[in-house]
Amino acid sequence: MKTIRYLFYICLILFFTSCKQVKTVESFKAMNTFMTVTVFSNNPKKAEQAINGLKIKVNEIEDVFSTTRENSDVYKINNGLEYGFNNEMLKEVLDFSKTIYRKSSGAFNPGMYPIIKEWGFTTEEYKVPSKTKIEELLKYTDFSKVEYSGLPEGMQLDFGAIAKGYAGDKAIEILKECGITSAILDFGGNIQTLGLKSDDSLWKVGIRNPWNNGAACALKVKETAVVTSGGYERFFEDENGNRYIHIFDPETGYPSTSDIESVTIVCPNGMYADALTTSLFVMGTKKAVNFWKENPDFDFVILTKKHELIFSRNLEQSLEPLISFDCIECISAFDL
Ligand code: AMP
Numbered sequence: 108m109k110t111i112r113y114l115f116y117i118c119l120i121l122f123f124t125s126c127k128q129v130k131t132v133e134s135f136k137a138m139n140t141f142m143t144v145t146v147f148s149n150n151p152k153k154a155e156q157a158i159n160g161l162k163i164k165v166n167e168i169e170d171v172f173s174t175t176r177e178n179s180d181v182y183k184i185n186n187g188l189e190y191g192f193n194n195e196m197l198k199e200v201l202d203f204s205k206t207i208y209r210k211s212s213g214a215f216n217p218g219m220y221p222i223i224k225e226w227g228f229t230t231e232e233y234k235v236p237s238k239t240k241i242e243e244l245l246k247y248t249d250f251s252k253v254e255y256s257g258l259p260e261g262m263q264l265d266f267g268a269i270a271k272g273y274a275g276d277k278a279i280e281i282l283k284e285c286g287i288t289s290a291i292l293d294f295g296g297n298i299q300t301l302g303l304k305s306d307d308s309l310w311k312v313g314i315r316n317p318w319n320n321g322a323a324c325a326l327k328v329k330e331t332a333v334v335t336s337g338g339y340e341r342f343f344e345d346e347n348g349n350r351y352i353h354i355f356d357p358e359t360g361y362p363s364t365s366d367i368e369s370v371t372i373v374c375p376n377g378m379y380a381d382a383l384t385t386s387l388f389v390m391g392t393k394k395a396v397n398f399w400k401e402n403p404d405f406d407f408v409i410l411t412k413k414h415e416l417i418f419s420r421n422l423e424q425s426l427e428p429l430i431s432f433d434c435i436e437c438i439s440a441f442d443l
């Protein structure tokens with residue numbers, strides 16, 4: 108009897124140790140940003156293998172979309188070293204970008220690269236170009252003219268507003284293929300989750316405070332993408348203290364001066380979320396909210412320059428403000 112009891116306890120211990128979820132964390136630099144991958148698994152070796160596979164995939168994606176790596180597909184196309192879109196990943200992102208370009212009435216435009224470069228955002232040798240130069244370059248930013256066969260003369264592409272979201276989706280796919288069921292990715296502020304936390308609770312994701320250190324809001328989510336675009340991410344200031352941010356208004360060729368400080372999109376598709384953050388930022392709050400009412404297949408959190416917090420009704424239970432706002436507004440798709 109005693110032996111049976113011992114055996115029972117040993118089995119119980121073995122069962123619980125085999126179920127114990129171990130956290131494996133790895134940080135690395137890719138796509139011009141810091142990335143952190145956290146995987147929960149009862150098999151740390153499997154977690155490590157999955158993360159290695161993920162890193163290879165992210166590097167492969169960077170090899171396609173980087174505007175600065177001299178062997179990347181985008182670099183070659185931008186510099187006339189290669190014609191046409193022959194890479195499947197590039198075609199997929201181009202097609203998706205065209206849809207968002209149309210849907211956002213041009214607020215999202217990966218054809219802005221000639222202008223973004225002129226402002227120095229590629230080299231960090233920042234300058235304010237002349238109005239004439241901007242007007243001249245704007246002629247080469249009609250993204251509707253880009254076809255699989257190649258770029259019209261003078262045009263250059265930059266998928267910086269969407270590629271990290273795409274990489275996040277592919278990274279999640281790799282983790283799933285490796286049998287991982289619980290993970291969270293932070294690709295330079297783009298958060299993507301897989302499954303639930305190891306104790307089956309929701310993930311708690313912070314939305315950065317644009318005015319100070321720390322988080323402005325906390326958001327509880329299941330498996331999804333939480334992507335933020337903020338003017339604070341990259342900018343320069345001229346001698347008069349005017350701030351020029353890295354998100355451009357394709358209508359003017361100048362950095363966006365919308366009323367938004369940051370916009371966060373929550374939806375299952377990371378590429379869609381990433382493209383939308385940039386689009387809604389450029390639109391400004393009023394147009395962004397109207398866009399959402401016409402396309403309510405995502406949720407949003409907008410922090411405005413007037414210290415307002417505006418978010419979609421679906422997030423009412425999951426969003427927690429962590430700082431004080433001058434106004435908090437929860438928008439329903441039916442509000443006028
Ligand atoms: P994000 O941080 O996702 O908003 O992406 C911003 C990056 O996308 C910038 O650093 C530029 O490389 C590029 N970009 C800037 N403005 C636009 C725009 N209106 N549409 C598409 N890409 C843009």
Ligand code: MG
Binds near residue numbers: 267
């Ligand atoms: Mg984006």
